[in-house]
Amino acid sequence: MxxxxxxxxxxxxxxxxxxxxxxxxxxxxxxxxxxxxxxxxxxxxxxxxxxxxxxxxxxxxxxxxxxxxxxxxAMVEQEVLPEPPAGDSAAQRRAEGVMLGLLGERLGKTLRPRRFALPDGARVEVDGADDGVTLLVEAWAHQGPPKSAQKHKILADAMRLLFVASTLPVPPRLVLCLSDEEAARHFTIARSWAATALRTFDIHVEVVELPAELRNDILSAQQRQYR
Incomplete structure (x- = not known):
C-alpha cells in the first residue's frame, strides 16, 4: 500500500x-x-x-x-501496480505503457498504474498516477477516428478519473492520454457534447506521438480486430 x-x-x-x-x-x-x-x-x-x-x-x-x-x-487505500510483463500484453497495453512514459516526460512526472481500494471493498484502477497522486491518467492507444462504442469507452475512462478524484483529499489533475490526433478530435475540437463535458469537468486531453513501429503494431491489431 x-x-x-x-x-x-x-x-x-x-x-x-x-x-x-x-x-x-x-x-x-x-x-x-x-x-x-x-x-x-x-x-x-x-x-x-x-x-x-x-x-x-x-x-x-x-x-x-x-x-x-x-x-x-473512508480514505481509499492505494497500491502501485507492476508494469505488465514484456511480451505478455497486447499491442494496446504495450503502447499505453510507452504513452505514459512520454506523457510523464512532458509533464515532469513518473507515472505508474495504480489501484485504489474503496471502503466497501471495491477496487478501481487507473492507467497512471504519479507518486504524490497529483495526476491521474487514462491512456488509449487507438489510431484513427473512434467508433461509437469506443467513444463510450473514453467517456467511461473520464468517469473513472472523476470518481477516483472524488475520493482523494486534494483534487488531482485529470488527463486522458491519446496517441493520435484523429482519435482525439471528437474529444477536443469537434462540436460534440463529449468535448464540452470534458472541458466542463476540467479533464485534459493530451496527445503523444508513438514510435512508428509501435503505431504500426496498433494499426495491425485494429485491422485484425475489425475482420
Missing amino acids: AHLTIAERIIQELLRTRLPLDDDELARRLDVQPRQTINQACRRLEQSRRLRRYIGTHGKIVNELLGGTLPVA
Missing part, C-alpha cells in the same frame, strides 16, 4: 484531534519539515474546500476541517 500524502496525514490528524491546529503544531505532530510543506498542503486543502483557515484564539492561523470531509476509515 502506498504511503499517505501530506494532505491525507493532515486530514487524519485533524479528524483524530477534533481540534483546529496551526501549521506549526501540525508540522510538529506529523514530524514534517520544512513547515512550509504543511502550509502549502493546508492551502491546497482550503482551496479544495476540505478545511478552512482562520485566526485562532492565540493569534495564529489554524486549520479546521469542514463538514463532509471523509473520515479516516
